[in-house]
Amino acid sequence: MTNPTAPAGDVATATSPADRPPEQDSAGEGSPRNRRLVRRQRRSRWDVKLSPYLYVSPFFVLFAIVGLYPLLYTGYLSLFDWNRAYYVRGDFVGLDNYSFVLTDPVFRKSLVNTFSIFLMSSVPQVVLAVAVAALLDTRLRGRTFWRMSVLLPFVVAPTAAVLIFGSLFADRYGMINQLLGEIGLEPIRWHVDRWWSHFAIAGMVNWRWTGYNALIFLAAMQAVPRDLYEAASLDGAGRIRQFFAVTLPMIRPTMIFVIITSTIGGLQIFTEPRLFDDTPNREGGPDHQYMTSTLYIYVKGIEDQFYGRASAAAWILFLIIVGIALLNFGVTRFLTRRSVS
């Protein structure tokens, strides 16, 4: 102990030589040393009781401010009319904002777009990621190299990814359309045609996330006991058969985990449709053909300052996400229970 003047109350200092009491000090009941000890013990008891709460409180305080409060406030905002010019609260309108949003064709369109882009990205992504993981789950030479390589796109910001893919998918001089022209096909109007635009946007998402998900699947595959494969191969199952009969069932929980997280992320997609748009409004294409629901919330709430409508849309989307997550959870429970019995 180099610091003899450590703060009182820090019991550790009792072992420091400078603080060690002389041998002859036979402390009585009310001696100052004993009182100090009692004080220390009391302080220590409070320390034990209070510390855990102190350690977890920053999370809860900050989350309350930037997570919970905004969420509840969104609900509050959604029930009122808002004066856009002066930022003042107007009349209580009940669920009017909700009925406006639910009957707004643009919002409906955005919901369809969101689901379309989400499905086009998550389904191929999971399939491809599982396949890549299966390839990585072999005794490869240079394992670290391969693992890092598949993760490469993950370090590219979505913003940069959209710009890169925007040039590849450009309607006129884009690389892909030029290639199509080479083999005698008509160019695709990526920014105009609704479903093709979803395809292009989903492509960027897949590019960035497939390798990441492959690594998650790889981790799950490596946890599968190897003797299961041995047993399977003794039974005469080939590589492919082993994959479907052993690997896939064993990684089902991870599969559901990835599906749930990609659902939550996928239903909030914003950067890609916002930046893919090359018209000045940037509201998901001239005809909103790839406007997503989060983009709708942004446009209504931040740009047009219809706080009520944007908040209602946010709550609707939130409920949809929670609903789908619960559904996923239920399916997981069902599947795992069945596989146990």
Place this chain on the structure above:
Amino acid sequence: MRNRPGFVVYGLLGAFVLGSALPLYWSFVIGSHTKGDANDFPPPLLPGGHFLENARRVLDTVDFWQAMLNSLLVSTACGVAVVFFSTLAGYAFAKLSFRGSNALMGFVVMTMAVPTQLAIVPLFILMRDYRLLDTLAAVALPTLVTAFGVFFMRQYLVDAVPTELIEAARMDGCTMLRTFWTVAVPAARPAMAILFLFTFMQVWTDYMWPLVALQKTETLQIALDRLALTGQGQTTDYALVLAGAGMATLPLLLLFVLAGRQLVTGIMQGAVKG
């Protein structure tokens, strides 16, 4: 044990990696050609010698260095805050017994499913009311803690710190804070590094919240956005835009080369334990 993989496995993996790298290569090819060459047909397939020239045009168009500094500041601040708060809370949840800990941890896990992105309107109002709009503080504030961070640290510390060690430290008369500092933090260091990396990347690449919170100030992603807008229209200046995208990606690529191994470990760890 399974046999060594044949060339089919290497071939398929190689094709996938090539597909992953190709868009990046393409962006560098276009970013290193002049505006005119970039729109040529057939397109150039090899990098040209005009990257520095394009980079200069990027610096003329947007305040790139300031944006880079802003991104660096915000990402670092969030990384440090998340690591600090998550380690504290994760340690408490993993190793200390206190009334209500299970319920509180359940709450943390639940909040992981709450998309804070949907609360942009009230967050925007909140920042406006506290006159924080257009400041870096507004960008950082929503990411000072993350539920994922707390969860991740808890999962890690449950196994990483032997309870006996904590008890021994307590017996020796350590205060709670001292025990945390001398026992938990050294054990948590690898996980702390990974959590820092993830948070740093998450904040660095975020586009939506800075777009809401900032007006004149720029982060890198907002600067890129502006860069793309200047070239908007019939003939987008892809040489300029992709040079900018490359410059914005470079720092993370560098980080990836240095710490990619940890990133891989982190993803795989988070998944196994999650």
